[in-house]
Amino acid sequence: MIILAFESSCDETSVAVLDVDEDHRKILSNKIATQISVHALYGGVVPEIASRAHCEAISGLCYAAIEESGVTMDQVDAVAVTYTPGLIGSLIVGVSFAKALAFSYEKPLIPVNHIKGHVAAAYLDHPELEAPFFAIVVSGGHTSMINVASPTEFIPVGRTRDDAAGEAFDKSARKLGMPYPGGAEMDRLASLGNPDAIKFPLAAIKGSLDFSFSGVKTAVVNYLHTKEMKGEEVCREDVAASFTKTVCDSIVKQLKNAYREFGYGKLVMAGGVAANSHLRNAVGNFCRNNKIKLYIPNVGLCGDNAAMIGMQGYYEFKAGVTAGLDLTAKATSGKSTL
Ligand code: KG4
Numbered sequence: 001m002i003i004l005a006f007e008s009s010c011d012e013t014s015v016a017v018l019d020v021d022e023d024h025r026k027i028l029s030n031k032i033a034t035q036i037s038v039h040a041l042y043g044g045v046v047p048e049i050a051s052r053a054h055c056e057a058i059s060g061l062c063y064a065a066i067e068e069s070g071v072t073m074d075q076v077d078a079v080a081v082t083y084t085p086g087l088i089g090s091l092i093v094g095v096s097f098a099k100a101l102a103f104s105y106e107k108p109l110i111p112v113n114h115i116k117g118h119v120a121a122a123y124l125d126h127p128e129l130e131a132p133f134f135a136i137v138v139s140g141g142h143t144s145m146i147n148v149a150s151p152t153e154f155i156p157v158g159r160t161r162d163d164a165a166g167e168a169f170d171k172s173a174r175k176l177g178m179p180y181p182g183g184a185e186m187d188r189l190a191s192l193g194n195p196d197a198i199k200f201p202l203a204a205i206k207g208s209l210d211f212s213f214s215g216v217k218t219a220v221v222n223y224l225h226t227k228e229m230k231g232e233e234v235c236r237e238d239v240a241a242s243f244t245k246t247v248c249d250s251i252v253k254q255l256k257n258a259y260r261e262f263g264y265g266k267l268v269m270a271g272g273v274a275a276n277s278h279l280r281n282a283v284g285n286f287c288r289n290n291k292i293k294l295y296i297p298n299v300g301l302c303g304d305n306a307a308m309i310g311m312q313g314y315y316e317f318k319a320g321v322t323a324g325l326d327l328t329a330k331a332t333s334g335k336s337t338l
């Protein structure tokens with residue numbers, strides 16, 4: 001089945017063409033237009049600028065993705081699009097474009113939840129992966145722990161109550177003088193520092209599977225502020241390493257608690273922060289020690305991209321999920337459902 005997929009929930013416009021079926025998953029093209037350099041000027045994503053940039057990019061990117069894939073619109077079986085959660089203006093651009101295309105070419109339209117899409121990235125790299133499994137999505141906008149009962153049935157069991165993990169990375173990185181988004185640079189810097197140099201508070205909330213990353217972020221800010229007031233030198237590498245260790249320990253702690261509760265044998269870790277080398281190691285060790293099979297998409301598929309939306313779109317389509325032209329973008333998908 002050939003799927004044309006769109007992703008525009010935050011600051012990347014992406015269009016992909018997938019050839020996918022039970023026995024094969026092939027990414028024919030996966031074009032991404034990032035807006036990072038524009039938002040970097042402001043230290044974070046500016047929603048209105050993001051929507052405009054999606055408008056400018058989406059049509060050209062669609063042509064480029066189709067051309068690179070080698071298929072024609074006649075061969076496309078369905079159009080998939082992220083409709084929730086995300087920045088509302090950004091989502092509307094992708095949803096409107098996909099709806100217009102599906103209507104004019106008379107193709108089925110498949111609505112895809114962005115978080116489900118992140119998890120689906122794992123199927124692209126690991127065709128042998130089958131639900132049920134446990135999943136954690138760690139990204140710039142989300143930190144969710146989910147029991148995945150089937151490719152389309154997601155039961156959320158834990159989430160962040162404030163900042164997402166990636167947000168904490170980006171804000172701490174900014175305080176250390178790095179440009180937005182600083183997650184990848186923090187990863188590099190953390191490798192050079194002492195992870196036990198500074199004690200920051202864990203982000204795992206006791207008695208639940210939830211997180212609170214705002215505390216560790218504030219602790220980094222306070223630490224840097226105090227050092228500055230005292231006129232003391234800051235070892236940026238130690239701050240990055242200690243912060244990263246705190247995030248990794250918090251995530252592993254909640255994965256352990258979830259393991260105690262659900263006893264899962266397979267774990268998928270996805271989302272932009274799943275690219276973090278220290279987190280991949282920490283979660284890798286936890287899984288090895290407990291004989292859990294770990295699936296992480298390759299780094300190129302961890303961040304926002306349309307191939308993952310096409311992959312999830314395939315499962316939604318198989319489960320009979322399609323949308324009419326009344327499909328609307330939704331900024332939030334709700335706390336208890338996905
Ligand atoms: O999944 P994603 O592309 O967008 C959202 O859905 O939010 O995730 C982007 C986030 C950013 O916060 C970015 O700093 C973070 O992923 N990120 C990383 C790394 N690479 C990207 N965080 C830590 N370490 C990395 N290597």
Ligand code: ZN
Nearest residue numbers: 118139303304
């Ligand atoms: Zn994302």
